[in-house]
Amino acid sequence: MVYTIRVATLEDCKDIYRMIMELAKHEKVSDQVKIAQRDLEQDGFSKNPFFQSIIAEVPEQHRSKDGHSKVGYALYFFAYSSWKGRSVYMEDLYVMPEYRGKGIGKALMSKIAQLGLAAGCNQLNFAVLNWNKESMDFYLSQGCWDVTTGLDYHCMRCEGPALEALARGDPKN
């Protein structure tokens, strides 16, 4: 199937938001999505954006059953490792179910690798849910390795009241 991978524009936010919700449903966590389309517009398309994004698009004649021509996206940002230097972090990679198995996911990921290498990055990092065996197998087949298992890394998070208490410097939470 013919498809195009291109840098996303402000006008793509409606479709990116739609696909973020589809991905969250697939991961069974749609109640966790707290952002709106407007946040994507502000955070990704103003000065000093917090993320970058790319879109996979098919021609008119290959529109989805629901009439969509934007059928996949990836969201990424530049990051840093104090050991290895510049890196790129892939936050999301998604292809609509009816367009899977055609190489679109790999083409999106390949584009991020290209953009990362062009910017001098040495690593592409991302996270995958352990139960998502299909995705894990795909990533492993591409030569990616599991940092959590390999180095016994634990991802930690501070948010909500704990983050506010930390910012205030409270003696104890």
Place this chain on the structure above:
Amino acid sequence: MVYTIRVATLEDCKDIYRMIMELAKHEKVSDQVKIAQRDLEQDGFSKNPFFQSIIAEVPEQHRSKDGHSKVGYALYFFAYSSWKGRSVYMEDLYVMPEYRGKGIGKALMSKIAQLGLAAGCNQLNFAVLNWNKESMDFYLSQGCWDVTTGLDYHCMRCEGPALEALARGDPKN
């Protein structure tokens, strides 16, 4: 003890690099550090920097045994969650051994929380090595939670020849 937490400048890169090496030795991975002081200067202090950093400094009379007045640092960058929006990622948090137990580590982390909240971030994320129980306990005491255990998240990485093959779009690695 009196100490100051301030935003790092280009002139701090020598000390940040020294402390990155100290931290890597502490984590038993000093052979993994592939960057040089010059990389920190270029990547953190040019237009569109890849990271931000803050420094903990003590007055002259409290210099370390080796004569250092810059005794701790944190390195962070802004990131994005497609569920929760703007976030901040703490790549490194380090205080020299002879200055630990005085609240400097918490003050550095608190400053990142402040800067993150001021920039509209909803999350502070970071990683910790599982064997580093002392650090893990400190983070948990601050209300942070373990995403790896809680959501069964696996951090994945693509680098070196695998990253180059991915960028080229090779059919198989």
